Amino acid sequence: MELFRRAANPWNQEVLIGVSWDLMWAAVIAGIAFMVAHALLVMGKTKRLAEPAAEAAGIPEKIERHSMGARAFHWLMAVAMFALLVTAFVPVIGLQFPWVTIHWVAGVALIATIVYHVFHSILKEDFWSMWTRSVDVKRGMMLLKNVFTRSDAEDPKTGKYGVDHQLYHHAVMVLTVAAIVTGVLMMFRIDTPFWERNPYLLSDGAWGIVYVVHGLSGVALITMVMTHVYFAIRPEKLWLTRSMIFGFIDRSHYLEHFDPEHWKVGSGAGEALEAPSGGALAETAAQSPHESV
């Protein structure tokens, strides 16, 4: 399988012009393989419900997991991402339509949502909940152990986002940023309202890298999106998916899956939410030793 597409430039020098579209199929296959593997591993695994914990006291019936803003961002981003992937890859498989404009407009929309997300998550949300700490990693390992040993042991409780969520987020972040940066450069090779076309903005070699990076992040995002959707529709995760629609999870899920120490809600919640992120970190750090006992 060819990894890259090459061509001879007008001076007959070989230049990279992009990734081989075989990689698109590789990405799809990888996605499917992951889903199948995971489905088999977790098949028939019955989960014991944890007894209502004593701490239940003072925990509201419904707990806000995703603010309106966060949800709006997520779904707008999702729309943009789907538009980008469809316009990018459907023509490759032979279904022709005028995709270029939709593609770059969706790209610009994606950038807008991400800019919003960055500020919103830093200023309004609990930024640090996405921060991967050693404890998150430990819990991640336990989770993996459970999955692979198909053990019935209770999955470890996590902060607002488990390490699996966090790593997924980081990976998508990296890929998306790569695709965006290269995509913006590529907009110099087409007609947009923003600037004059200039295909010679970069050297042939640099353009080659730009196209390859854009292509690689593009195909990788196919796999990421596939797995994301897969989890979103798995029965045991639907409550999470719902929370991305309605914003709330109910107390039982909270108590079952989350460690109140690390995702404070109810009485402590306000404080946790309003506390400057620095404070939040200090707090969690202070707790970690006791945690590891």
Place this chain on the structure above:
Amino acid sequence: MATIRDMIAPFELFQPTSIGDAVALLGEHGADAWVLAGGLDSFDWFKDRIKRPGVVVDLGAVEELRGIRASGGGLEIGAMTTLTDVELHPDVRARFSILADAARHVATPQIRNQGTLGGNVAQDTRCWYYRSGWPCYRAGGNICYASAPKAMNREHCIMGASRCVAVNPSDTAPALIALDAQMVIQGPEGERVVEAKDFFIGPGIDITRMTVLEPGDLLTAIRIPDTWSEATFYYEKVRDRNSWDFSLVTVAAALRVEGATIGDARIAVNGVAPHPVRLQHVEAYARGKTRDDDNGRQAGELAIQKARALRHNDYKLSLMKNLVRRAIRGMEA
């Protein structure tokens, strides 16, 4: 690998004698097969060694693809009918003279004796960056050399561009659009009929093709309905040389004129976009107007509303404007 632009690289040649065999062969060899009509566009590609099909399907021996016959009040012209035969055919001259006129404007007598109507509408663009074998968008690459800030693009497009700014070079295409012609296509899934104006596609839809013809498809005939039979026609091709030259801008118009008033109109322009453009908004404007210079000017301005010049082809705006103006007004002011 060094480059040389001489000698045709070897290929396997098939000379089917029926449309069925031809379509079968195309199906069998898919993208590796090249359809050879008159060959005047193909041989450039072959001799420049830029396109190297493994299999060439020469339609020369398929008799059913030749000839002009009456059909439903209009005419059906076999795709392999030579441009000379189109130009000289009495019915074409008497009823659809704009098509004879267009055919006469193609290249040279030798080329018209061999070049076919099907080949003329299906020919590839003449963008010299693309024709130089450079890896541009149209060639499957990721760049348009012709739209660079200092590129040499006097012969490129002023509208309808999408990444690629090449233009369609066909002289007969605008005439066929003006005549509401229909293209009959034989494909793997059988026959389909496409309106001339939809037969030509822009790079937005598929940057590697000029028409809806996909690998495996065969353009078998072109039908001219009687709609515009003996209408008032206007055809003008502006070029640098009066023989063997492609159009800078070409206008083709079919008008129904009562007295001095335009009843209905079809106006198509080529050389301004990646595909021949039918100017429906200008047609709408022209309906019910008298054929005079004022309306001509208006129509011209309307025609170039959406046009945008590249570095070296600003003149095409004036040219398109003036040619549309003439189509409405007539040659004399």
Place this chain on the structure above:
Amino acid sequence: MAEKLIGTDIAPPDLVAKITGRAKFAEDFRADGMVFAKLLLSPMPHARVRNIDASRALRMEGVIDVLTAQDVPEVEPPREPVLSNEPLYEGAPILAVAAVDETTAAAAIEAIEVDLEPLPFVLDPLDSLRPGGPDAWTQGNVSGREGFQSLKWTEEDFARMEGGHLPLGEPLTEWSKGDVEAGFAEADVIVEESIVHQSLTHHPLEPRSTMAYWQNGKLFCHTSTQSTAVTRVALAGALGLDPDDVVLIAEFCGGGFGSKISGTTHMQVPALFSRKIGRPVMLRVTRYEESYIGRARPGFQGWVKMGLRENGRVTAIDLYIVQDSGPHGAGDYNTAGSITDLTYQPENMRFRGVPVLTNTPPKSAQRGPGGAQIISMLEPIFDKAARQLEMDRLEIRLLNAPGHDATFGPQDASLTSVHAREALERGAELFGWAEKTSLSGQRNGPKATGIGIGLSPFTAGNRGFDGLLIIRPDGKLYIHQGIGNLGTHSMADTARAAAEYLGYAWENVEVVWGDTSRNLPWSCVQAGSMTTHSHTRANRAAAEDAKRKIQEIAARELGGSPSEYEVDDGRVFRRGRPAQGMGLGQVAERAIALGGRYDGHELPDDINRVTVVAAGNVAGQGLMGVARDNYGGEGSIYSWVAGFALVELDVETGVVDIKEYCGVTDCGTVLHPRSLGGQIFGGSIQGMGMAMSQRWVFDPQWGVPFAKRLYTARPPGMLDVPLDLKWDAVGIPDPQTPVGAKGIGEPPVGAGAAAITSAVADALGGQCLCRTPLTPDIILAEIEGRRTFGPLEQHVG
């Protein structure tokens, strides 16, 4: 009295061969075991070859060998090497491959890996003159007597370019006469313009193909060349051979127009390759390759200032020309200076010029080199001055055209004869100038009519070459010609000078030409319109020598003194007593019997070595006439053409339709009227192509040219030129040459081009575009006032 030959229409002797397919051009020859060479061209406008890997190609079946820069003679830069490891333009040949057939050779080229290091390149001379601008050669951008230098102008110089004015930085050459500033001070009207004349390819219809092989140490070369005797010497020189070891066969040449004067650089490829591999080698040059290595006319970016008195007399001309010299140089710009001085006879004149080396296909003389460009640029500017003075454009030309006492150029050269005014007057009459002036600028719907004049001189002769002829016992006259045969018919027409002088009927004359093994005398290059003048003289000299010998033999045989004998109709006889005479066949036999100088065993000591060898080979075969042209003469030899054109310009499309053209020449005595007409029209039509359509176009990013196809280079076809063509000749003999004939090849080009540029400006109401070619886009942009190119931008349109 035998028929008059000079001034009559006689179809050239090779015409039937040409129209039956029997005429063999270089590419039509085959030799036993012949193989084919193909060229590998540089993909970059300037590069250095790091490495060549031909191993894969050499392993291919049918591939014989590779010829690289190491295998060809070294030349002194900036001269052009046959193959190069530092290609200086896109398309420069790097190596050649030989294979048993062309398909294999082409595949072999593709199998070769050439590792190239790109180097800085420049396409537009002005870019190279900018401070810090790129140089075409690593050694510099201009090459003068002191070798290379990197000539740069200052930012201040370039500041003028804002207003579309040519920067007038430091020139490489400069000359002046009188005081140009004083001249402008005296002027009542001053016109000043910056001009752009494009570069354009010669595109002779026959590409420069060559086939060569070696036998017993002799090189046999079938090539396409304008000249013969000179080409053989040039080829021998290039390969370091004794000319006697080179047999050059070039009976036919499919056009040259200055691009094949003494053969071509790349005719050496088959010669060298054949020596290397020991097999005959054919290099079939393709049109694509021809457009690269086939030479082009240098482009000009210039500026001119012209001052005139109210009476219309030109008081001063200040001319500055920046020339696009290509990678190997060209001399057009200098010629342009002298031609300007000659044509307008300014009281004061200054010329400055810079020939800038560029990474564009090589330039060379093209029919009317320098003159054609400058005349086609200056005539419409001259018209502008006439308009401002409200003078008739014919009148102002008649007033300024040179008279017999005229001098011109840096050396104040004089002329053997000049009848430019007569040409203008006769042309005006033939064209109907007086009546047509009323049509000037007239509108008919969108069509505007314009009329124009172009007056164009060019060199038309040379002196001191040799004539060689033999009268054999069969009584026939064999005239040996070392000149070429590129379609001007001069190969046959100049022979008439000898035939008529000896009173021969044309059917008894055999012209021997085109194959140096057939013993051809030393002759001029067939260029610069020299041939007609030079070889009517040389052949006449040989004929006079022959006549003397005939008379002497007659006197010996029949008594009396030689001066009493006349020669006519194949006989020599005593004046007044026609019966007392003998046939020239007999005379030839006597000459052989007598030997010595009569049959060529003794030769004059002032003839060229080439002629000595040729004559030596045919000595003893009959009565030989052999002599050097010692007629001498004072001053330069120039011919003139006055061109008149009527065009219709469509102001809505920018399309120009040339309706009428007429050209009248002053080229002395007319040798062959129909051929002369062909030369006037042919040259003028090339001028029309120059004015209307032909050009080079380059992509500035990659330095790659695009006008590589005929339809992109746009030479004029039959429908691009007027059906209504007229010509005439003043027909006044040049007093300094026995036959009175001057050449004609070059001057019509400038006349044809200028008549069009002048007529187009007239149709635009006197608006001078001052650039060529005048394609619809450029004209329309001008009409709409929206130019889409820089004022001095080269290589557009």
Place this chain on the structure above:
Amino acid sequence: MNETDLIEIAQKSVSRRTFIKGVIAAGAATSSLGYLFRTSGPALGASTLQGTVGRLVTLNVNGQQRRVDVLPQETLAMTLRYKLGLTGTKLGCDRAECGACTVLIDGKTHYGCSILTQTVRNSEITTIEGLEAADGTLHPVQQAVVDEGGFQCAFCAPGFVMSMVALVESNPDPTREEAAHALSGNLCRCGDYDKILNSALRAAELTRRQA
């Protein structure tokens, strides 16, 4: 030994390779045969799949049947010049632009450089060499050119002459303008168009007289 004999050798020979050797050994008289293309593709004469072309064809050139080995991608001009020794047909551009290679195929003008020999197997091909009568009498068009002293370098002449033949046969009494249009597919770089048109009109006149 002529081409036909060679083809016989070829047919006997097992592979095209030995054929080529045979050609080169055969020497000057025939060396033009192998020039253009060394082989690839189906074996001599063997016609493979439905519709594929065979290599050994018979061409009707200037009234003669000429058997010749033709590759699928071979153009008529190449076959004429390099295999049939008919070098009167010139290659000026090899891109269907200049007209120097103009030949008549079933009476119509075509650019010999831009038509596959394989596509004219069943047509009558006329080249410049085929115009003269057996006794050497010039074709009216050729005679007209001589009368008018047409052409300069004449590299374009064979092509122009063929176009003129087609012209006078289709239109025995053309106007100067009609003649110009009929000859507009041929390029003359010497710009001798005026004499060429005179020749064309003269040719029409001679043809009318003959008729």
